[in-house]
Amino acid sequence: MYNRMTLSMRFLLLLTLCLSTTCTFAQTPATPLRVIVIGAHPDDCDLGAGGVALQYSSMGHKVKFVSLTNGDAGHQDMGGGELAQRRYKETQEVARRLGITYDVLDNHDGELMPTLENRLAVIRKIREWKADLVIAPRTNDYHPDHRNTGIIVQDAAYLVIVPNILSSVPPLAKNPVFLYFRDGFQRPNPFRPDIAIDITETLAKKVEGLDAHMSQFYEWLPWTRQDLANVPKDPTERKKWLLAAMEKRSSVTPEIKASLEKWYGQEKAGKIKSVEVFEICEYGRQPGPEEIRRLFPMLPR
Numbered sequence: 001m002y003n004r005m006t007l008s009m010r011f012l013l014l015l016t017l018c019l020s021t022t023c024t025f026a027q028t029p030a031t032p033l034r035v036i037v038i039g040a041h042p043d044d045c046d047l048g049a050g051g052v053a054l055q056y057s058s059m060g061h062k063v064k065f066v067s068l069t070n071g072d073a074g075h076q077d078m079g080g081g082e083l084a085q086r087r088y089k090e091t092q093e094v095a096r097r098l099g100i101t102y103d104v105l106d107n108h109d110g111e112l113m114p115t116l117e118n119r120l121a122v123i124r125k126i127r128e129w130k131a132d133l134v135i136a137p138r139t140n141d142y143h144p145d146h147r148n149t150g151i152i153v154q155d156a157a158y159l160v161i162v163p164n165i166l167s168s169v170p171p172l173a174k175n176p177v178f179l180y181f182r183d184g185f186q187r188p189n190p191f192r193p194d195i196a197i198d199i200t201e202t203l204a205k206k207v208e209g210l211d212a213h214m215s216q217f218y219e220w221l222p223w224t225r226q227d228l229a230n231v232p233k234d235p236t237e238r239k240k241w242l243l244a245a246m247e248k249r250s251s252v253t254p255e256i257k258a259s260l261e262k263w264y265g266q267e268k269a270g271k272i273k274s275v276e277v278f279e280i281c282e283y284g285r286q287p288g289p290e291e292i293r294r295l296f297p298m299l300p301r
Contacts, residue, residue, distance in 0.1 A: 182277040
């Protein structure tokens with residue numbers, strides 16, 4: 001009797017604590033969505049989709065990040081195997097913080113090409129993950145690795161369902177939906193914000209993930225902008241500095257606001273401060289509004 005009462009009291013105490021804070025009981029969906037995000041370097045996926053990855057993970061869905069290069073050129077003071085090992089360890093820390101899986105392929109940074117070998121590697125990753133949704137960069141971008149990642153994923157988009165291509169791995173029964181990350185490039189065509197996701201409440205946790213890429217956000221990227229001297233030394237202040245930068249990066253433009261109003265309604269859209277935005281690729285399955293809401297269960301019904 002004592003044990004039963006104790007257990008009941010403990011449950012009531014836990015329930016009271018959860019109701020008085022932001023605690024939620026995460027339930028694994030009957031059929032979890034399987035999302036794969038493909039980037040060129042070991043931080044690209046995090047930048048483009050770290051917020052939605054957190055939301056999927058917290059809802060019990062499955063997310064894998066894949067970097068097509070090992071990032072062995074992205075630093076001012078180190079490179080080669082030493083840097084590749086450091087950046088791999090950073091990705092695994094990100095995976096721990098976000099509750100996802102993170103793979104890194106062994107292509108050299110700055111040398112990625114849209115070869116048959118890389119296409120087959122991406123087909124393998126998408127098939128093995130049994131992806132419902134694939135997210136990657138567009139093909140117009142300042143960095144050749146980004147552009148070629150976009151080309152490689154586009155070239156794989158149809159072939160993931162073709163049985164006689166990479167026959168050692170079973171093809172997918174149906175084509176995934178393919179999406180592009182947000183970018184600001186205008187030529188030959190600007191990014192189109194088809195799907196806008198509110199990450200206002202998730203942004204700080206996304207930055208917690210980005211913070212694990214110390215070699216990039218506190219060293220290499222500031223160095224490329226001649227801004228290294230302004231990076232705070234204190235870890236807490238560094239995160240605040242990075243959060244401010246990500247607030248600007250995830251801000252709402254008039255075009256994005258129109259997309260938010262479509263998915264969230266005008267009243268709620270007006271309160272959203274930070275977003276991750278995606279364009280539907282012409283390749284792959286073409287989803288209607290109902291399927292988009294199924295693939296993005298964080299959207300209001």
